[in-house]
Amino acid sequence: MKLGVCYYPEHWPEELWPDDARRMAELGIHWVRIGEFAWSRIEPEPGRFDWAWLDRAVETLAAAGLKIVMCTPTATPPKWLVDAHPDMLALDANGRQRGFGSRRHYCFSSESYRAECARITEAVAGRYGRHPAVGAWQTDNEFGCHDTTISYSPAAAHAFRGWLAQRYQSVDALNRAWGAVFWSQEYRDFGEVQPPNLTVTEANPSHRLDYNRFASDEVALFNRLQVDIIRRLSPGRDVTHNFMGFYTEFDHFRVGADLDMATWDSYPLGFLEQFWFPEAEKLRYLRQGHPDISAFHHDLYRGVGRGRWWVMEQQPGPVNWARYNPAPLPGAVRAWTWEAFAHGAEVVSYFRWRQAPFAQEQMHAGLNRPDNVLDRGGEEAHAVALELGEMGALAACSRAPVALVFSYEADWQFGIQPHAQGFRWLQLAFEMYSALRRLGLDVDIVSPDADFTGYALVVAPSLPIIEDETVEALAASGAVVLFGPRSGSRTREGHIPAALPPGPLQARLPVRVSRVESLRPGAGPEVDIAGRTFGARLWREVIETGLPARAEFAEGGAAWVSSELWHYLATWPETALLDHVIATVALEAGLSVQPLEEGVRVRRRGDVCFAFNFAPEPRRTPAPADATFVLGGASLPPAGVAAWRISAS
Ligand code: GAL
Numbered sequence: 001m002k003l004g005v006c007y008y009p010e011h012w013p014e015e016l017w018p019d020d021a022r023r024m025a026e027l028g029i030h031w032v033r034i035g036e037f038a039w040s041r042i043e044p045e046p047g048r049f050d051w052a053w054l055d056r057a058v059e060t061l062a063a064a065g066l067k068i069v070m071c072t073p074t075a076t077p078p079k080w081l082v083d084a085h086p087d088m089l090a091l092d093a094n095g096r097q098r099g100f101g102s103r104r105h106y107c108f109s110s111e112s113y114r115a116e117c118a119r120i121t122e123a124v125a126g127r128y129g130r131h132p133a134v135g136a137w138q139t140d141n142e143f144g145c146h147d148t149t150i151s152y153s154p155a156a157a158h159a160f161r162g163w164l165a166q167r168y169q170s171v172d173a174l175n176r177a178w179g180a181v182f183w184s185q186e187y188r189d190f191g192e193v194q195p196p197n198l199t200v201t202e203a204n205p206s207h208r209l210d211y212n213r214f215a216s217d218e219v220a221l222f223n224r225l226q227v228d229i230i231r232r233l234s235p236g237r238d239v240t241h242n243f244m245g246f247y248t249e250f251d252h253f254r255v256g257a258d259l260d261m262a263t264w265d266s267y268p269l270g271f272l273e274q275f276w277f278p279e280a281e282k283l284r285y286l287r288q289g290h291p292d293i294s295a296f297h298h299d300l301y302r303g304v305g306r307g308r309w310w311v312m313e314q315q316p317g318p319v320n321w322a323r324y325n326p327a328p329l330p331g332a333v334r335a336w337t338w339e340a341f342a343h344g345a346e347v348v349s350y351f352r353w354r355q356a357p358f359a360q361e362q363m364h365a366g367l368n369r370p371d372n373v374l375d376r377g378g379e380e381a382h383a384v385a386l387e388l389g390e391m392g393a394l395a396a397c398s399r400a401p402v403a404l405v406f407s408y409e410a411d412w413q414f415g416i417q418p419h420a421q422g423f424r425w426l427q428l429a430f431e432m433y434s435a436l437r438r439l440g441l442d443v444d445i446v447s448p449d450a451d452f453t454g455y456a457l458v459v460a461p462s463l464p465i466i467e468d469e470t471v472e473a474l475a476a477s478g479a480v481v482l483f484g485p486r487s488g489s490r491t492r493e494g495h496i497p498a499a500l501p502p503g504p505l506q507a508r509l510p511v512r513v514s515r516v517e518s519l520r521p522g523a524g525p526e527v528d529i530a531g532r533t534f535g536a537r538l539w540r541e542v543i544e545t546g547l548p549a550r551a552e553f554a555e556g557g558a559a560w561v562s563s564e565l566w567h568y569l570a571t572w573p574e575t576a577l578l579d580h581v582i583a584t585v586a587l588e589a590g591l592s593v594q595p596l597e598e599g600v601r602v603r604r605r606g607d608v609c610f611a612f613n614f615a616p617e618p619r620r621t622p623a624p625a626d627a628t629f630v631l632g633g634a635s636l637p638p639a640g641v642a643a644w645r646i647s648a649s
């Protein structure tokens with residue numbers, strides 16, 4: 001468990017570098033990430049490389065005993081390069097070219113840009129690949145940030161046609177898969193197909209789904225190009241990419257498969273402000289962050305990294321990019337750091353060393369203020385460094401008892417045909433995760449083609465497209481399985497299955513969804529369980545089944561059914577109903593649950609159990625009376641952390 005920091009030597013006078021490096025080491029920093037936006041300084045003119053400054057920066061950091069995460073600078077192609085290859089720019093959904101002057105101004109499908117990326121990656125990896133201080137690599141920076149996964153450029157259109165020809169082999173197969181006879185959308189040739197934008201009304205949903213799949217594959221190819229070069233020129237170093245929060249436009253499991261580990265960028269207060277959370281929660285968790293936002297991503301990226309992951313960018317103070325940018329509560333930066341370690345992080349790296357006094361992010365805090373005085377985030381990082389020294393090493397996270405199935409494709413499918421405003425797959429998944437965590441359960445977030453062996457409970461928030469292999473793997477695991485609404489509601493092509501939803505799930509759950517409706521806020525549906533009424537929202541399915549109902553809609557019909565170990569929910573449960581369902585399935589799976597006080601969360605790693613308080617009031621630490629604390633104690637202040645020894649699981 002080490003600390004790191006993101007550093008931009010090119011932003012500062014060189015006289016500062018030795019002092020920066022010394023102070024980093026003194027603070028307890030071990031890793032320094034550099035270079036991800038430095039292309040214009042590395043190659044100021046086409047083919048003219050200026051390595052001297054970067055060599056000196058690397059040597060300065062190395063001399064202070066710091067390890068380097070070197071990056072490829074491909075998120076920020078310089079002006080001369082864009083001018084030389086205007087075809088590398090993406091087009092947005094309105095057909096407008098995305099211009100130079102910020103970052104990520106490229107289209108993943110541009111052949112000319114890929115060639116330039118290969119060239120600069122070769123150059124940087126060739127220069128620093130075997131440097132003893134360079135211990136890891138980051139490709140590019142935050143694929144997809146600023147809405148950049150999907151491009152509608154001529155390059156993307158061309159690549160899409162090739163992708164379709166590969167997938168369908170014949171244009172007749174494509175027409176069938178897309179149901180293109182509808183509204184006379186049939187094609188005579190792959191060459192006639194365009195990206196699904198600029199249509200008069202909604203584009204064909206199967207066309208859109210394929211465009212999502214295609215765009216996702218393009219990100220994976222783009223990343224792999226760099227990874228292959230780095231592996232060749234920098235043997236023995238870990239290669240990673242820094243993924244984002246609440247971002248689903250490409251399949252991260254697919255990109256992660258080509259990496260040695262995953263990393264992600266954690267901005268707890270920015271995410272709470274920017275996403276769907278109710279106003280009351282935004283106020284309640286204003287300065288501590290939501291109890292589940294960081295944890296959800298920690299567990300997701302542990303899955304993406306096949307057990308190995310870091311936080312590459314940790315919020316150190318106010319950010320600049322949310323609607324409102326409050327300062328973290330004193331202690332929150334420390335708590336977030338420990339939370340990442342509790343979920344298995346190898347490294348937590350802060351963004352950034354010093355606040356920049358110029359350009360887009362001048363309002364973004366760093367560990368140091370712009371005048372180079374250590375800020376509160378820096379002090380808290382130092383506190384963690386000292387505590388880490390006292391705690392010593394912890395084992396990696398062992399397999400959690402519960403898996404939550406995360407499907408990027410499911411999110412695309414619901415985004416294309418939500419059928420109810422606000423029916424967001426990601427939110428449904430998050431709410432189910434929260435319910436599990438409120439019961440004190442550790443959760444692994446896994447892909448639909450994961451190995452489910454060893455899980456007592458598997459929760460699939462919804463899998464609209466279910467492969468037979470997933471059904472078989474779930475059955476073979478012997479786990480209790482809970483499926484959310486709309487599972488099995490589409491074929492791979494995006495059609496309603498011939499046997500009606502839940503399609504392939506019918507092998508295990510003799511259920512047929514004969515009708516669905518979506519409901520505006522306030523219109524229910526209500527759900528009854530043993531005389532008690534619960535709230536649900538947005539969605540109601542009418543199911544035909546011989547199975548007894550575990551819960552019924554007030555208007556009649558089953559809302560929750562189970563067949564042996566398998567459960568199916570026919571609506572989107574509100575919190576109380578969700579808590580009831582999740583607690584019931586967890587108990588049926590033989591798990592011991594420990595409902596936690598509001599705002600409190602726990603996580604086990606090795607022989608230590610951690611507890612965190614996200615509530616703005618103090619809480620009791622949910623530890624046994626005779627616990628031996630290694631951090632904190634029996635009372636948990638707001639943004640507090642406690643940890644105690646348990647017998648290793
Ligand atoms: C991240 C990005 C960083 C910086 C940071 C600010 O999304 O990777 O370069 O912009 O946000 O919070």
